[in-house]
Amino acid sequence: MSRRLLLLATGGTIAGQASDPTRLNDYTAGAMAGDALLAAVPQLQDLATISVEQVANVDSADLLFEHWRALVARIRAAFAADPELAGVVITHGTNTLEETAWLLELLIDDLRPVVLVGAMRPATALSADGPLNLFQAVQVALSREARGHGALVVMDGQIHAAQRVTKMATQGVRAFASPGSGSLGWVDDVGVHLPMASGSRRVPFAELALPEQWPKVPIVYGCVEPESLMLQACLNASAMGVVFTGTGAGQLSAAERSVLQAWPGKRPLMLRANRCGSGPVHHHYEDERLGLLPAGNLSPQKARVLLLLALIAGLSRGELAAMISATPLIATP
Template sequence: MSGSSLPRLLLLATGGTIAGRASDVISLNHYSAGVIAGEELLQSVPQLKQLAEIEVEQIANVDSADLTFAHWQRLVTRVREALAADPDLCGVVITHGTNTLEETAWLLQLLINDPRPVLLVGAMRPATALSADGPLNLFQAVQVAVSPEACGQGVLVVMDGWIHSACEVTKVATQGVGAFESPDVGPLGWVDDAGVHLTPARSDRPVPFAHLQLAEPWPQVAILHGCVEPPSALIPALLSAGVHGLVFTGTGAGQLSAHERRALEDWTGPLPLMLRANRCGSGPVHHRGQFARLGLVPAGRLSPQKARVLLLLALMAGLDRAQLADLI
């Protein structure tokens, strides 16, 4: 046991731009992500010692576009083990690349059933950049993690001073430190030098896969992007290959083209579990009879990438269409 009076946190490092290094301080686009170790990130922000006693573990050190199911499995297992084994642990902070940060956050939201905060944080500028945003983002993530207000809020994302729910957050820009938003609903709160500002936590947060044991291999789920006259061979090829699930990124409010509907109608074998999202970036997808008859479940306000995460876990849990629809 530590003799420190500070709260104790676990920091899990996975790489990304926050751990990136460029050849000079003005390089914002050309750099190597996932180069700097988590321990070095911690040492680069000595002010963190005023907030918490932090243990660091390196889960991976990669660009988040290169994360795999194996990385996810290791991350989920470690978060579950750490929270279960140590009741005095205040929470978990995860440094992560921004490209797929929202997917990892949503995965953890569906799997981690503990009131203690689990936070993800990244950066839009490499650690070597002039005015790098990673150090302040990391400091503020720890600031939120040790605050009583964060308890019971579920998985959170802290970027550019804003506190987002894993359910809502998405990356909306390729550049700029304010690249994360929560469309339709906005962030849960913010953090600054005056403290953590969060609305009270919900008492009924659902964690539908809290007891799910992640099995290998993971299901194969493809995302199809709606557009004018998509390739005619794509859907039959995926179905013939035995894909376990499909997410349609429909146009408008989740519209499938006549071509896509016909490809599903013409398929003579069993259809996989399928979700219908939209490519607009905001707004819901509602139930429509013509799509329901084809076995398509509306994804509500889930983005295509978050719909895929939900479908992966639903398949692993052996859910049918009706059970999947109940989760939306």
């Protein structure tokens, strides 16, 4: 009996079309439906029986919280309804692929693989990378080795963990990497090369129901002489959370610290990440006084995902701090 797989399509460059096969930058993302992507790789029929559902068909820069809600709901329902379903593959634009992967890592509690895949070249391009990426993502989703690893990203033959992976370049098929740790493994025509998952995986928001309206959580970027009005505007707008993309190891400027110290109202839940691209943000002696928490090894965009879910779950600063320190992938070394 053929194995069953669910393919959820959301658009992106992998579904993009251009007017000429030599155009790599001027194209329309999300121009092809998921069933067309599947039909373009007939070799997939030899691997599994794949059902396709279109969740969205957008550039991933235009992805919305409602799309995240739909993805989570559909994956949870599919796994609950079909014990024989081998896994889920999600075609996705590369611009925010890492955020969706991290969201699913924190929400989907199942040993079966959830694999996200995209492309750096549109489907109409010479040497388009999407078809092979999709084939390899299906290979991974069907593999015994991928079970228990949580949400995975497959790009250019590399298999990445959701927490570490990031888009490192604007062009080129090797645009994705996992700074500080490297990829988990790789996939080729021989098979899937992954270590077996080591025991149970902690899914902190496995039971969380996602609302229609999500909290406001801006990201404030650190730089030379930052405009303190940006942070002031966030506080004035009653943002429930703030993520700082701090300089160095997540440092705020004196001006930003002054704004926080002078704020008379209740401070939002706030995380400090860094703009360096890799490396941890450790605890600082001023964190308690200013209401801050270090984001550990999370990038600013992934710290925002964590903060969004923490706010939806109603966590206090102390509860979020305990969660960060109890989760090895998030916690600082």
